[in-house]
Amino acid sequence: MQKNKSWRKILLSATLPVITITLWVLFAPLQFGGNVAYVIVAGNSMSPKYMLGDLVVVRSQASYKIGDAVTYQHPEIDYVFHRIVNIDPEGRFVMQGDHNSWQDLYHPSQEDVIGKLWLHAPGLGNRLENLRSPWGFAILALVFTFLLFTIVVPPEKKRGRRKERGKGNFMSGSHKKTGENLFILTVLALGALVLGFTAFRHPVLNEINTPLPYEQQAVFRYTAHVPSGIYDSDQIQxxxxIFRRLNGSFSIGLDYMFISAHPTSINGTYNLVAIVSDGSGWKRTLELIPETPFSGNVFTVSGTLALDKIQDFIDALERETGVERGRYTLSILSDIKIEGVLSELALQDSFSPEINFDITNLEVVLRKSANANQNVLNPIEKNALTRISHEPNKLNILGLKIPVSLARWIALGVGIPAAFFLILLLVQLYTSTQRSELERVRLWYGSMLIEARDIQMLDAPRQIEIASIDDLANLAEQDQRSILHLPDGDAHHFFVQTTEQLYHYQLDENTTGIEILSTPASSDGWTARLPWRRQSSALQDSYTRALEGWANAVDMRFYEEGHSEEIATITEKLAKSLGIHGRALEEVRLGAYLHDIGFMNIPETIVRKKKKLTKKEWKIVRSLPEQAKDRLMETNLQSSVVDIVHYHHERWDGSGYPEGLSGEEIPLGARIVAVIDVWDALKHPRPYRDAWSFEEICQYFREQSGIQFDPHVTEAFLDLLTEDFPEECGEV
Incomplete structure (x- = not known):
């Protein structure tokens, strides 16, 4: 059953600001105080999932972790959309594209990161790029202006109607207050729901990872005495x-330092060993300093390496294997293990600094690093501990930072009472509408009604009885009219005055429920009040009159006055020729009269359209029989009449609608009305075609006999046409 727009407007008015604020909170860009940035992918480094021209929407977060796809601001190439693959000791993010085999040289900090991936729209970025042009901005401006004047600014016609309603509105002060309460409670309930949904999806506390960087350094040194005149000094630096003819051994030393800006307490162990290897996997180890404990942030160790012992290892290898390589690797390394406390956090780590020499029979030469900036004598290892702390998480709502815990309490404290009283109010409204139909009219249609003391000033066109207040309101809305209310004792009369018709609906004060036409409505007392109606007139049965009023309302919208009467008359004539009489004939006539009742709710744009209907529009048209059936089933109308209206679009071959019935599955009355309906449609012009000639129509029925139409009914109809128009239709 159709609902009036006044109460829907209250709910819609309450919902729109909540939706608007929610959308702003979700999608407002960072430049306007929001949490979102819109980034167009400018390369394929994140392919295959994120391609050139895609749009990615990122949201700022309190913290980021390994695996997050984020956008960060590069100091040279602006914004970059890559993935976090690691975190360096300084707490900066190591970035890499999914499609890249290398890592980004720049490591962004937490402040450099714009946000984490939230939404992904493939290809949308290319389309948005077009809007950056002057034409794009012009189109956006036009669209915005159109929306502003069609949605925000009420049309002139509607503003005029509001002024007409003015005083005397049927909605009482209590009902206006009910509307205000409904609006306020809906806003509070929906607002609390959105706030609660957001707040309970976010943790109360944010986990803050603070890196505590530290550094371990080793400084190697070696020296030996040499004869004067070979080096600048008598000590090798x-x-x-080291030339082996001059030196059979040399001293090796190591200075270790643990460096951190935070308080530390360190202890551990170290050793010093020499390893000779040939690069193919063979190696021998010579211990210089055994494992030794130390305490503190620094220590120094030194030892002497006898090259003869290293040579013994090499000679044994070559003697036993017969392989003489000539050049070997000599490594000096220390295995340092530390443990302790760094700024109240437990620390455990290891450090294995080493230096490498190339050793031959003649010399020992320090191996240089491929990196010119790296000092092989000063290996450095950086690392960090992570201090995990927590701080209250906050929601950014229109630039206002609200703690999540407070947002949860607000959502619960406001939402639960608002929802409770909203449900209570809706139950009260529902209960009151069930007690009295008049109360339902006040609630649903109060803003459309105007109180009238008499109707002497009304014009006196043909009066049409409407079956329900909902249909009367529908007519009023379509024609932008108010509904006049005239109380008459226990009866209430409702009118919609148009330039062509006067529509009337009568309601008894104590009527309950909303059973349309469940009992015939008496209008004797009412008729006496109309100045243009004679009290001595014989009135039609109000039940039939109301049904015909429906059909007449359709005629006035889409056809000519008397259209339904003409269809019913021709149908009755055809039915008689087929041997239908008595009550069955009356039912066929009434079904023909009401066959287009489904058009009550169809948009006029579809009926008046000159071009081919779209799929969506065809779907609406094909739904009309079901809508007509639903409307008529609310009455006590005979099912045979309802079936005629419901099935008159079925075809003999089963290709019709709504159920695809075929042959004699289709009720006979519906088969008869189907012929007359098409006959009437073809002989009248339509927006998309001209009227057909009688000869063309007769030929069409001959061709469609047994396909679209019942052959027996078609033959009888053509017989009638031949009698009336022998020259145009010819002999069958």
Whole structure:
């Protein structure tokens, strides 16, 4: 059953601001105080999932973790959309594209990161790029202006109607207050629901990962005495080669330092070993300093390496294997293990600094690093502990930072009472409408009604009885009219005055429920009040009159006055020729009269359209029989009449609608009305075609006999046409 727009407007008016604020909170860009950034992918480094021209929407977060796809601001190439693959000791993010085999050189900090991936729209970025042009901005401006004047600014016609309603509105002060309460409670309930949904999806506390960086350094040194005149001094300096003819051994030393800006307490162990290897997997180890404990952030260790012992290892290998390589690798390394406390956090780590020499029979030469900036004598290892702390999480709502815990309490404290009183109010409204139909009219249609003391000033066109207040309101809305209300004792009369018709609906004060036409409505007392109606007139049965009023309302919208009467008359004539009489004939006539009742709710744009209907429009048209059936089933109308209206679009071959019945499955009355309906449609012009000639129509029925139409009914109809128009239709 159709509902009036006044109460729907209250709910819609309450919902729109909540939806608007919600959309703003969700999608407002960072430049306007929001949490969202819109990024157009400018390359394929994140392919195959994120391609060139895609739009990615990122939201700012309190923290980010490994695996997050984020957008960060690069100091040279602006915005970059890549994935976090690691976090360096300084707490900066190591980034890499999904399609790249290398990592980004720049490591962004937390402040550099714009946001984490939230939404992905493939290809949308290319379309949005077009809107950056002057034409694009012009189109956006036109669309915005159109929406502003069609949605925000009420049309002139509607504003005029509001002024007409003015005083005397049928909605009482209590009902206006009910509307205000409904609006307020709906806003509070929906607002609390959105706030609660958002707040309970976010943790109360944010986990903050604070890196505590530290650094371990080792400084290697080696020296040996040499005869004067060979070097600049009589001591070999670190980095210089050692000639084995001059030195059979050399001293090796290591200075270790643990560096951190935070308080530390360190202890551990270290050793110092020499390893000779040939690069193919063979190696021998010579311990220089055994495992030794230390305490503190620094220590120094030194030892002497006898090259003869290293040579013994090499000679044994070559003697036993017969393989003489000539050049070997000599490594000096220390295995340092530390544990302790760094800024109240437990620390456990290891560090294995080493230096490498190339050793031959003649010399020992320090191996240089391929990186010119790296000092091989000063290996450094950086690392960090992570301090995990928590701080209250906050929601950014229109630039206002609200703690999540407070948002949850607000949502519960406001939402639960608002929802309770909203449900209570809706139950009260429903209960009151069930007690009295008049109360339902006041609630649903109060804003459309105007109180009238008499109807002497009304014009006196043909009066049409309407079956329900809902249909009367529908007519009023379509024609932008108010509904006049005239109380008459226990009866209430409702009118819609148009330039062509006067529509009337009568309601008794104590009527309950909403059973349309369940009992015939008496209008004797009412008729006496109409100045243009004679009290001595014989009135039609109000039941039939109301049904015909429906059909007449359709005629006035889409056809000519008397259209339904003409269809019913021709149908009755055809039915008689087929041997239908008595009550069955009356039912066929009434079904023909009401056959287009489904058009009550069809948009006029579809009926008046000159072009081919779209699929969506055809779906609406094909739904009309079901709508007509639903409307008529609410009455006590005979089922045979309802079936005629419901099935008159079925075809003999089963290709019709709504149920695809075929042959004699289709009620005979519906088969008869189907012929007359098409006959009437073809002989009248339509927006998309001209009227057909009688000869063309007769030929069409001959061709469609047994396909679209019942052959027996078609033959009888053509017989009638031949009698009336022998020259046009010819002999069958």
């Amino acid at each position: 670190p980095g210089e080669p």
